[in-house]
Amino acid sequence: MAAPKKGRRQSGQARPGRALALILIAMVALTGGMFLSGHTTPRLGIDLAGGTSITLQAKAEPGKESAINKTNMNTAVGIIDRRVNGLGVSEAEVKTQGDENIIVNIPKGTDEAQAREQVGTTAQLYFRPVVTLTQGVPIPDPSASPSETPKADDKDAKADDKDAKEDEKDGKDEASDPSASPSATQTPQGRAVTDALKADDDPSPSADESDKPKDSESDKSKDSESGKPKDSETPDPETKALQDKFAALDCTKPDERAKAAQGTKPTDTIVACGKNSADQWEKYILGPAEVEGTDVKEADGVLDSERGIWKVTMDFTGKGSKKFAAITSKLSQQQAPQNQFAIVLDNEVVSAPSVNTTLSKTAEITGSFTQESAQNLANILSYGALPLSFEEANVLTISPSLGGEQLKAGLIAGVIGLILVIAYLVFYYRALAIVAIASLALMGGLTYVIMALMGPAVGFALSLPAVCGAIVAIGITADSFIVYFERIRDEVRGGRSIRPAIERAWPAARRTILVSDVVSFLAAVVLFFAAVGTVQGFAFVLGLTTLLDVVVVFGLTKPLTTLLARRKFFYNGHPLSGLDPKRLGVTPPIRGRGRAAAPSAEPKEA
Incomplete structure (x- = not known):
């Protein structure tokens, strides 16, 4: 049988360089986007940044409990969110909790008393x-930049002067004319502001008195034409x-x-x-x-x-x-x-x-x-009419120092756990632990950058449960490459050389990793929709890191292992490579000894 040509790619062997280039480009692009956005750190939740957490419970009058429904609660969330943002708070979080509660998380730097007054009252319609x-x-001030229209010629100027004199002369006649029209300045939107205000001083005139404003405006016009100042020219201070x-x-x-x-x-x-x-x-x-x-x-x-x-x-x-x-x-x-x-x-x-x-x-x-805009306006009108109010069920003032201490303790626990995991990997897998450490580093970098970008994009806030979810991600990533490494070792124990063992171990390991990640992701989704409060932060980060684990395994763990297997240090099974056949219990074949002769079927003669 002819030996394969040198340099020819073996069947089923992936192209590790392409996968590594793609994951590198993605990491650089995300990191660049993080710096360009100006948000280089994840947004902190109220338990880490400090602030006020208000729990509002909806109340309805007896016999009208149906007013507390999902539609009206969502409408209330929108109203409260607009109120809180009106206080100048850009990172407040308003969300429903259960069927009757609304949680309002207001970060530090806000007047707590004013915030409680704003969010705790019923909408005013x-x-x-x-x-x-x-x-x-x-509106620009016309007196600040007067504009004069130049006369086309001296003839027009004289004509204008003549018209002005005639208007002045006719002023007395118009003053005595009862049919004179009002002289209120017209605007594209209606009457002048001053005249409009004066015409509406009486909030509810009767239909029989509808002619009186005209007489009033006529009198003001007469006063103006006769040289007397109108009331609208000198409005009151208010x-x-x-x-x-x-x-x-x-x-x-x-x-x-x-x-x-x-x-x-x-x-x-x-x-x-x-x-x-x-x-x-x-x-x-x-x-x-x-x-x-x-x-x-x-x-x-x-x-x-x-x-x-x-x-x-x-x-x-x-x-x-x-x-x-x-x-x-x-x-x-x-x-x-x-x-x-x-x-x-x-x-x-x-x-x-x-x-x-x-x-x-x-x-x-x-x-x-549209259908949506009509229903939204109807919801607003209905909500303003509902006998629905809110009372404060709970108010918590969270100190940022307490959250900082808890975050510090959580990060210390995460670092200790990461060091122990790396120490065990180095002890057990020797040089093959390079792949594991690189996978963990990429996982941490992607998680941090995506969290920083999701803060301004979707309002994601890093809370203590979310930090716990990120720490759990260490175990998820470690499980993935351990499954792959053990499959490779099983192939080596079966008598295969290093490079074929790496390729043959990948399909079985890939199925196991995907099944495990799918189960973790489904658990995170169920927990996110079933849980309330900060537990949702843990579920969200758990689901995010599970998806990133698939990216890391396919984009770095497998390609990097393939590249290392091409090195003499690894494919010869060096004792420190982590793939030494002797250390894995493989019995080498006995060399220099021929096969035992098969016994002859013919009987020997005496």
């Missing part, structure tokens, strides 16, 4: 009339402050939105922000609240089969129907945007529909709704 609205960016606040507000900045909502009352005229159907920020001046969220009996997002559009329907209580009929009667007689009412949740406008007619017990909101 109001219906407010819109006074004016514009784009959600600061109105002037509101105008300045509205002009300077930038709704694209979360801190300014939160600041604008501080200290507001239902009876106040407020400045608020909201997004339109194009997902763009708009800012509003809103009148005092006319209807409260508790006046809504039920709301639902439904499909209008006749028009083929999604809409939100609302049913009001008896008291709420009267109040809603009064405000819609008033708004239906106004021009845009004063014919709109804003649905305000925690001082943020979630919708601002127009009113075309007087509404009473039931109402519907139509617009460019």
Whole structure:
């Protein structure tokens, strides 16, 4: 039989260089992404960084326990999360625990009393009339940069002077004309801010008095034309402050939105922000609240089969129907945007529909709704109407020094365990322990880098149970290469040389490793969804490290073992290689001795 040509790859033998290059590229890319993101350390959980942990328990009135359901709890989580972020907390964690509890973890650096007040109260939902609205960016001051339109020629200038004189001359005639139109400045969004505020001073005028504002505005116009200053030219300090606040507000900045909502009352005229159907920020001046969220009996997002559009329907209580009929009667007689009412949740406008007619017990909101947006708005309206409140079941203040000490103790235990594992591997596998140490190092590096990247990406926080999960990963990785090494040794004990033994041992070892990792991963998934609280952190890290173990075994352990087997030190079975046949109990064949002659079948003669 002809010997195989030198340099020819044996059947079934992998390409270790390619696998090692891929794992190296992946490690460099992840590490580079970590440094580019600026987050070079994992985000610490509240038990390590310190802070306040608040447990809220939902309560419902007798006979209305069905109000505590998954949909309303998730809506509450979103509201509380927005409230906490409004305090300037960017790393707070708000999540449900069980069917009735919400856990709010607020890291250190936050006013605990203010945070407890914000997260422990029921959502505030109001219906407010819109006074004016514009784009959600600061309004430039026209007096700061006056613009003068140059005259085209002297003829036009003279004509303008002539018109001005005629207007001045006709001023007295217009002052005595009862049909003179109001002189309120028009804007793309409606009346000027000052005039809009003054026109809405009376929160609920009757329909019979609808002509009085016109007479008032006419009188002001007469005063202006006769040279007397109008009241709107010298607004009171409170109105002037509101105008300045509205002009300077930038709704694209979360801190300014939160600041604008501080200290507001239902009876106040407020400045608020909201997004339109194009997902763009708009800012509003809103009148005092006319209807409260508790006046809504039920709301639902439904499909209008006749028009083929999604809409939100609302049913009001008896008291709420009267109040809603009064405000819609008033708004239906106004021009845009004063014919709109804003649905305000925690001082943020979630919708601002127009009113075309007087509404009473039931109402519907139509617009460019999708199924999801219609149902979300219905949930907000329903949640504001539910008799659902929260009470503090538990409040814990965690010191960062305590968490730091526990982390330090956990890391020391992990380092001691890692040293003992490496010492045993060196003693038992000799030089073959190089593969084991390299696998453990890669496992640790990948785990650290991915944890650092997942902090800003998905909000992952490293807690003490998560650290325990990372330490358990040492045993998972050690089990994998021990299974492979023992398969190789079994092949050597069977009489095979080193290089064929490495390749023949891989398929059986691979199946065992995959089965073991699948079982560990399934256990982590079940634990993650079945557990609550910080135990989920342990389950998450356990599942993550189990997946990384598969990557390390296929990307480093097997290829590196194949490369080492090509070295003379290993394929000759050096006593320190860890693959010495004599040490493994293999009896070498007896050399220099021929086979024993087979006995002859013929009988010997005497």
